[in-house]
Structures are given as structure tokens and as C-alpha cells.
Amino acid sequence: MNREAxxxxxxxxxxxxxxxxxxxxAGVSSITVSRVVRLPGxxxxxTRARVERAMRELGYVPxxxxxxxxxxxxxxxxxxxxxxANSIFADTVQGLSDKLEPSGFSVILAQSRYDDGREDxxxxxxxxxxxxxIIMVGSPATEDGARxxxxxxxxxxxxxxxxxxxxxxxxxxxxxxxxxxxxRHLIAQGRKHLAFIGGDxxxxxxxxxxxxxxxxxxxxxxxxxxILDRNAPGSVAATAHLPGADAVFAANDxxxxxxxxxxxxxxxLRQGPASAQPVAVIGLGNLEMGQLISxxxxxxxxxxxxxxxxxxxxxxxxxxxxxxxxxxxxxxxDSG
Amino acid sequence: MNREAxxxxxxxxxxxxxxxxxxxxAGVSSITVSRVVRLPGxxxxxTRARVERAMRELGYVPxxxxxxxxxxxxxxxxxxxxxxANSIFADTVQGLSDKLEPSGFSVILAQSRYDDGREDxxxxxxxxxxxxxIIMVGSPATEDGARxxxxxxxxxxxxxxxxxxxxxxxxxxxxxxxxxxxxRHLIAQGRKHLAFIGGDxxxxxxxxxxxxxxxxxxxxxxxxxxILDRNAPGSVAATAHLPGADAVFAANDxxxxxxxxxxxxxxxLRQGPASAQPVAVIGLGNLEMGQLISxxxxxxxxxxxxxxxxxxxxxxxxxxxxxxxxxxxxxxxDSG
DNA sequence: TCCAGCTATGTTAGCGCTAACATTCTAAGT
DNA sequence: ACTTAGAATGTTAGCGCTAACATAGCTGGA
Numbered sequence: 001m002n003r004e005a006x007x008x009x010x011x012x013x014x015x016x017x018x019x020x021x022x023x024x025x026a027g028v029s030s031i032t033v034s035r036v037v038r039l040p041g042x043x044x045x046x047t048r049a050r051v052e053r054a055m056r057e058l059g060y061v062p063x064x065x066x067x068x069x070x071x072x073x074x075x076x077x078x079x080x081x082x083x084x085a086n087s088i089f090a091d092t093v094q095g096l097s098d099k100l101e102p103s104g105f106s107v108i109l110a111q112s113r114y115d116d117g118r119e120d121x122x123x124x125x126x127x128x129x130x131x132x133x134i135i136m137v138g139s140p141a142t143e144d145g146a147r148x149x150x151x152x153x154x155x156x157x158x159x160x161x162x163x164x165x166x167x168x169x170x171x172x173x174x175x176x177x178x179x180x181x182x183x184r185h186l187i188a189q190g191r192k193h194l195a196f197i198g199g200d201x202x203x204x205x206x207x208x209x210x211x212x213x214x215x216x217x218x219x220x221x222x223x224x225x226x227i228l229d230r231n232a233p234g235s236v237a238a239t240a241h242l243p244g245a246d247a248v249f250a251a252n253d254x255x256x257x258x259x260x261x262x263x264x265x266x267x268x269l270r271q272g273p274a275s276a277q278p279v280a281v282i283g284l285g286n287l288e289m290g291q292l293i294s295x296x297x298x299x300x301x302x303x304x305x306x307x308x309x310x311x312x313x314x315x316x317x318x319x320x321x322x323x324x325x326x327x328x329x330x331x332x333x334d335s336g
Numbered sequence: 337m338n339r340e341a342x343x344x345x346x347x348x349x350x351x352x353x354x355x356x357x358x359x360x361x362a363g364v365s366s367i368t369v370s371r372v373v374r375l376p377g378x379x380x381x382x383t384r385a386r387v388e389r390a391m392r393e394l395g396y397v398p399x400x401x402x403x404x405x406x407x408x409x410x411x412x413x414x415x416x417x418x419x420x421a422n423s424i425f426a427d428t429v430q431g432l433s434d435k436l437e438p439s440g441f442s443v444i445l446a447q448s449r450y451d452d453g454r455e456d457x458x459x460x461x462x463x464x465x466x467x468x469x470i471i472m473v474g475s476p477a478t479e480d481g482a483r484x485x486x487x488x489x490x491x492x493x494x495x496x497x498x499x500x501x502x503x504x505x506x507x508x509x510x511x512x513x514x515x516x517x518x519x520r521h522l523i524a525q526g527r528k529h530l531a532f533i534g535g536d537x538x539x540x541x542x543x544x545x546x547x548x549x550x551x552x553x554x555x556x557x558x559x560x561x562x563i564l565d566r567n568a569p570g571s572v573a574a575t576a577h578l579p580g581a582d583a584v585f586a587a588n589d590x591x592x593x594x595x596x597x598x599x600x601x602x603x604x605l606r607q608g609p610a611s612a613q614p615v616a617v618i619g620l621g622n623l624e625m626g627q628l629i630s631x632x633x634x635x636x637x638x639x640x641x642x643x644x645x646x647x648x649x650x651x652x653x654x655x656x657x658x659x660x661x662x663x664x665x666x667x668x669x670d671s672g
Numbered sequence: 673t674c675c676a677g678c679t680a681t682g683t684t685a686g687c688g689c690t691a692a693c694a695t696t697c698t699a700a701g702t
Numbered sequence: 703a704c705t706t707a708g709a710a711t712g713t714t715a716g717c718g719c720t721a722a723c724a725t726a727g728c729t730g731g732a
Contacts, residue, residue: 064464065404066688085430094421109445128400261628292597402718
């Protein structure tokens, strides 16, 4: 009876097998198993086959936690977005993953919920997992957050904006100019009474500033500004009818579509082209939905997916241009 | 000159400070620093204050990678979704984070892109980071994937469906019944020629099966089924006019809205209530958009956020009911 | 006075892996 | 035969932290 296989070799199914368990079973040293996993080319085919069989037999799953500690490389990136639900930032996260996953990086996702305190806590939580880079929407809201990032000495990519003094790299667009472009277009169309709908996050505020400045520069009255609850584009419908306004810039497409629903109810929406609309509406984000509704939504298109891909590229390749303006486009359809 | 502070105490700003660097500076042992971080109540207030000052002075950020290895607890969960962009799964991820982040858990996000091979690879990648649970949309597509999960001996929550033989826990709803409910409603409305639009993912397929079975059971002809490219709800518009169909169930709201755009172009959309529509349309997901468009979209509402919260609860609290049916509701508006 | 039972802190040994540096063996050149 | 380079494999010493088990100091009751 049990002559072969001394008890140390048997793995209880209750404890997950380790590198050295595989090594014992394959009759090699553990570093060889490690190499089969990470650098298969360095191991002789015959040995490799033996090790691979042992791994399969034991159902070995490498422990990257231990590997990360030993090698000081976690192959992970921290991603901080305000929110992921119903948001265009999901495109950016998708773009990131698409670029990063083939290189073996994992995404650790955190949401700040537009809350500065929470943002700092999430940043600290992310950094304690020692990601190899942080990619975030916008810039840290507090000096504490910024310091945390600077001290981490890893690539940091700020996105969806062009901060004046970035921490490290940037992949975004100029929110101020977007506001200017919309105001300019609406005014060229003959609109006189502009209004802005949006939240009060930094990027939305910058859009407002550009919008306002251009309106004033062209001699119009100060536009009205409606600051709304996030996550409730529907609520826009209720407050939709801005008396006297004949042109509205919504800080995102969801708000724009909500506002259009209000206009529809008030009988202020036409099936015709922009020139026929009593109230012009321009959104931002270029949601696919926008071109499917009627009248189709004019919008500032901003390439959320490219922002993610570019951010990933910036963290993978140090050196070169560290601040990339991905621009935006004014996409004109029937709403304004 | 430099009499005090032997060189070991000085931390080069280039190497991040460790627990023991803090301990040396505070004049305590490293375990005490560890306790200040994790169990502050166990340390005398005076000592704690001294340690906290040292941590601040050095800008200490705990290394959770090392902590995880030592304690065999990573405080992370692996989350696998088909896709995060433009998708209702983002709600589920949001729900998860909301519940998990207060407990100190981080979310490691992976996307399978509806690709079985990729799903297995992502599962293996997630597991190698030793998450304390895996939460996924649907069930593993392959036996390999299922085995990987079973061997991991951690909680696994399958969501967005009710698998017949779950690996561990479930938070979802019955996709088959959703299909049945839609068919029943459309038939009760007097519709005779049903059609289905959707992808061929497992959950969409189950919706189709229920839809088809109910139609046949009620004596109607086999409904038409259109399998479409994912991520292209707009393309639905082009193929929208299904000749002869007077009722359509779209596997998600994006498809439904795309299809309605096609109907509009074909002059087959009315502003009136469902009874006035030449072609009834029902979606699934209850996107906020759906109630903002005109005619407003009837839909199966499915609580993506609750699915996430429930999944988080199921992984945090072992024991108790492990299979939770969160149901769905048929929300009737003007489209069907 | 003595010791049980606290509370506050310390010591020791490893978690599972990899970097860095051996060592052994083979094949080819002189 | 005798290097010599290179390919394949092994040995050793940690990575930064925590579990588990001391130990020291103190209080209060018999």
C-alpha cells in the first residue's frame, strides 16, 4: 500500500495549491514553476510540459498578491470616476480596459459620487493597493488629494478636462471652448435669449463659463443658469419651460433630452429642422439615443472612448507629449 | 553637526515609507503602527497620537498588497460584466459599489465582451488576485469557467438570471417569464403578429424562448426573431420595418428606441396611446430615456441597481436564502 | 501580600512569490 | 584536451505586513 507519494505531496483540496506544491509534484524547484508561468520561453519544453501537467492536476491558480509583493509590480491601475451608472464615463472605462487588459492590467474601480471627501478617501484606498497608475476624471478637488497623488510617484492621468497645472498627464478637451462653441453657434442662428442647464461639477462649470463669456462678448444679456440635481434628467422636464429663453445648452445629453420632454409637453417642439424650433437645444456627449429621438438632438460630441484609450496609452508609455487635447465636435441635427 | 537621528531613521523621499519606518520614527514596534491603522481602539490614545503624527510626517500610505498576503484577506471583489459602456450593467456595478465600499472592499472590474474565451481568461485573471468573492452577470459560459469558480472556494453571485443549478448564490430575475409577460400583454391587446429583436446572449435568448412559447401557446404563429449586432441600436432603425409585424419585443430599451426611430421614419409611429400604434413596441431595462421620448416607451423594468445591492449583500452575509428573485415589472406607457 | 485578570505593547515566524545571484551541463571553438 | 559561452535550473534572501503568541505593568480583591 501507500509506498509512493509521501504525505507532504498530497494536497488537501481545502487549501489552494501553491507554487511549491506544484514544484514538488513536478519534481522541480519553485522558481522553475514561476518561470513556466511568467517566462515560458526560458524553460525547456520537456520540463515545461511536466510543470504544466502538475499545474493542471492541482488546479493551480497563481497568487498575484504574493507575486506583486515580491516583484513590486501589481499590474493594476486605479480608476476614479464620479459615477459609472447612466454615464458617459462608462465609455471611458471601456476604452481604458480595452487598451489595458491585453497587457495584463486589471482595473480597480472607484466612484467619488461628486463628493470631495469621498474622492480623497477613494484615492487613498486606491493608492494603498499600489496601482501602477491612477486614471481619474477631472482633477483632485482638494490639495490633500493632489498631494497624495504626487507623493505616489506613479503616472497619473487626468481626463475629461485640460487642467492648467496637471499633476502628470492629461487626456481631455477644453470644456470652456465647448461652451463658447455652443454659444457662438446659437447666436449665429439668431438666438437672443440663452440659457444653460447643468450640474455644478468643475467641468460643467467650465462649460457654463465659456458659454456665458461668449454670450456677453457678443452683446447678449447674461444667460440664465439652471443648476439641477444629478441623476434626475427627468426632473428637468418639470422645470423645462424657461420663460423667454429661445436657446438652451444642456451640460449633457441626458439633461437635454429631459428638457426636450418638457418642451414637448409645453408644445414647443417641432418635427422640422433647427430653424423651426421655438427653443433650440444643444446637449453634450453624443449619446446614441440623441440621433434616434425626434427631433434629433444636436450635441457636442466628445469621444469618451478615445479619452480612455488615450489615458491608457499615456500611462503605458512614459515620455512624449503628456497633455493631449482630444477636442470635441459640434454635431448639428434638428434640435438646435 | 548631525548628532541626532542615525541614518537609518531618515527616509529618502524616493522610497515610500513602510510600517517599520513609521514605527522607528514614533519609537514603537511595527505591530503597534499596524494596530493604529486597523484597530485604533487597542492602542493607548497617547501612543496612537504619536504614531499618527509619524504617519503624517512621512506621508505613510499602508501597503494593502503586503497586508493582504499576511492576513489572507484582500478586501476586494471581482466583478465580471459583459460590457460596461452604454449598458444597464453599470447600474448593477453602481449598486455593488454603494454597498461594498463602506465595508472597505474594492471592485476589480473585468469585461467579457460576450466572448466565452475571454470570459474564462478574465475569470482566471480575477481569481489570481484572490478576491473575496466573484460577482458576475449571468453564469460561466464554459465548464472550465464554472470549475475555476467552484475551486476558488469563495462566494460567487450570479446575477441577471436565475440559473437552474447555480454555483453558489443568485440575484436575478426570470428572463423566460419576462418574455411570457410581454407576449401575454401584447396578445391581450389584440396583436397577432409578434416579433422579437435582440442579441443572442443567454439572457436575451431566454427572453425569446418565453416570448415564443407564450405566442405559440395562445395559438399565434411563430414570432419572427431578429438577431442584431450588439452596440448598434441605431442599426435597428435601418431594418426596422418588419413587414407584417404589429408588435415587437426588443430585448433591451436601446434596441426598442432604435426600432422606434425606424418606425417613425416609416410613418408608423403615433403620438397617441398604445392602442393607436400600428406597431406596439416593448423594451426591457426601463432606461430613464424611455419615459422622456415620444411616444413614451413601454418596458420591462428590472432594477439593475437592486441586483447589485442584493449581490453585495449575498456575498457579505453567508447563510440564509442564497437565491433571490428580484422580479420585474411590465411598465406600460404609450408605445405598446 | 499575592495573584488573577486586565490592558498595552512586543517578539517571532511566516504569507507565496520573485530578484539576484549561483551552479551545472552541453556544445562549439581552438 | 581545454577553455568558454550559453542555456537550463537551483539557492537564498527578502517584499511589507499580520496572526499568534509572549510579556510587562497595573488594578483590585481575598
